Amino acid sequence: MKFGIVVFPGTWSDVDCKFAVGDILQQPYEYLWHKNNEDLSRFDCVILPGGFSYGDYLRAGAIASLSPIMASIDTFARKGGLVLGICNGFQILCESGLLPGVLMRNDHLQFRCEWTNLKVENIATPFTAGCRNGQVLRVPISHGEGNYFADKKTLYELESENRIIFRYCSVDGLVTDESNPNGSVNNIAGIVNSKGNILGMMPHPERCCESLMGGIDGLEIFQSIIRSIAVV
Amino acid sequence: MNLVNKETLDEIALTVEEYQLIVETLGRTPNELELGMFGALWSEHCGYQHSKPLLKLLPSKGDRVLFPPGQENAGAVDIGDGLAVVFKIESHNHPSAIEPFQGAATGVGGIVRDILALGARPMALLNSLRFGPLDDPNNQYLFNGVVGGISWYGNCIGVPDVGGEIAFDSGYSGNPLVNALCVGLVTIDKLAKSTVGGRESDYFSWF
Numbered sequence: 001m002k003f004g005i006v007v008f009p010g011t012w013s014d015v016d017c018k019f020a021v022g023d024i025l026q027q028p029y030e031y032l033w034h035k036n037n038e039d040l041s042r043f044d045c046v047i048l049p050g051g052f053s054y055g056d057y058l059r060a061g062a063i064a065s066l067s068p069i070m071a072s073i074d075t076f077a078r079k080g081g082l083v084l085g086i087c088n089g090f091q092i093l094c095e096s097g098l099l100p101g102v103l104m105r106n107d108h109l110q111f112r113c114e115w116t117n118l119k120v121e122n123i124a125t126p127f128t129a130g131c132r133n134g135q136v137l138r139v140p141i142s143h144g145e146g147n148y149f150a151d152k153k154t155l156y157e158l159e160s161e162n163r164i165i166f167r168y169c170s171v172d173g174l175v176t177d178e179s180n181p182n183g184s185v186n187n188i189a190g191i192v193n194s195k196g197n198i199l200g201m202m203p204h205p206e207r208c209c210e211s212l213m214g215g216i217d218g219l220e221i222f223q224s225i226i227r228s229i230a231v232v
Numbered sequence: 233m234n235l236v237n238k239e240t241l242d243e244i245a246l247t248v249e250e251y252q253l254i255v256e257t258l259g260r261t262p263n264e265l266e267l268g269m270f271g272a273l274w275s276e277h278c279g280y281q282h283s284k285p286l287l288k289l290l291p292s293k294g295d296r297v298l299f300p301p302g303q304e305n306a307g308a309v310d311i312g313d314g315l316a317v318v319f320k321i322e323s324h325n326h327p328s329a330i331e332p333f334q335g336a337a338t339g340v341g342g343i344v345r346d347i348l349a350l351g352a353r354p355m356a357l358l359n360s361l362r363f364g365p366l367d368d369p370n371n372q373y374l375f376n377g378v379v380g381g382i383s384w385y386g387n388c389i390g391v392p393d394v395g396g397e398i399a400f401d402s403g404y405s406g407n408p409l410v411n412a413l414c415v416g417l418v419t420i421d422k423l424a425k426s427t428v429g430g431r432e433s434d435y436f437s438w439f
Contacts (some may be wrong), residue, residue: 012389012390013390050390051390052387052389052390055388056388061294111384111387112388113392142387186337
């Protein structure tokens with residue numbers, strides 16, 4: 001299972017992703033510089049990590065979405081490769097049109113760095129295949145622009161096609177207003193594309209893969225990815 | 233000979249005695265640029281005039297001290313296993329009083345820079361803050377701005393704020409205290425000095 005970890009100027013969670021997949025899960029990985037427009041077929045999964053690519057100038061992820069590597073990722077995804085966009089990575093995927101919708105400023109206008117509970121809504125994806133339906137994962141967020149929005153038509157598609165993979169919920173798995181940390185419509189924390197091979201999520205699974213960090217629920221997602229590719 | 237009036241001295245916050253000391257030291261009156269430079273460098277923010285005598289009372293010697301206070305951009309202590317911990321704290325009071333968000337943010341930026349200057353990787357930020365009571369809207373404005381600025385800068389570059397202290401007292405109304413600390417880690421062989429050696433080849437000139 002080979003992971004590619006994309007690095008834009010201003011990305012800094014690349015090291016956290018390397019720590020999770022390379023050190024803890026002992027998987028082969030490579031850093032991918034954003035300027036490379038190359039064949040990514042040697043990878044099983046490409047990660048777009050969190051951080052502040054281009055300082056969030058213009059809009060979060062806007063400038064990064066124009067980088068040469070995004071064309072390579074588009075080709076890679078069309079051929080069925082797995083793409084995982086975390087936080088800024090999710091923002092970049094939305095800006096580049098690989099995922100629908102947009103991440104706006106948190107409704108309360110503050111940056112929030114805190115633990116959230118995520119309800120796993122769909123386990124028929126490579127990213128959640130090892131989870132139980134309705135399982136609650138405890139994963140931290142760290143963002144100022146995580147307020148997911150999509151128009152009514154897009155929302156209807158996402159909901160009816162079961163493409164909302166994670167929703168913010170209470171510790172008991174109840175999807176409530178109180179458990180929504182940023183105002184995201186329908187408490188949406190993570191979605192997939194129609195093909196189900198590109199996932200974008202605002203919370204950081206790579207930051208909860210070791211009990212020293214306060215939780216290991218992030219492993220559920222990475223191990224699902226690893227198991228899914230091993231099966232193919 | 234006093235060729236400068238009190239208004240000018242007040243603008244750059246120098247006392248008459250300080251001005252006379254400048255004239256004595258230079259052997260002549262300073263020009264406008266020189267006067268401005270003395271005013272800036274002898275300010276509390278740059279020169280720590282009033283804080284220095286107090287800071288000197290703190291312990292700063294030890295076998296493991298690699299860079300003592302004042303020598304480099306930050307202090308460095310050998311913590312074993314070939315590693316050094318590097319840290320420094322700096323105040324940004326007046327910038328924050330004038331423009332709380334950017335004043336506090338640049339306080340963090342500056343302190344991170346000091347850690348980077350030693351070749352170390354910044355690991356964490358801490359802060360020590362003082363404000364006037366928050367029922368005063370101006371103190372609330374300063375408080376919101378400072379907290380926002382500190383968190384914003386650290387978040388953007390991925391260095392977390394892991395601790396701090398805060399207290400409120402009417403003495404700080406309009407005069408907040410904003411102290412930012414950064415701690416970093418480096419292997420001792422990579423510790424960088426800013427002082428240049430004695431060889432001519434170590435110097436270069438700008439033209």
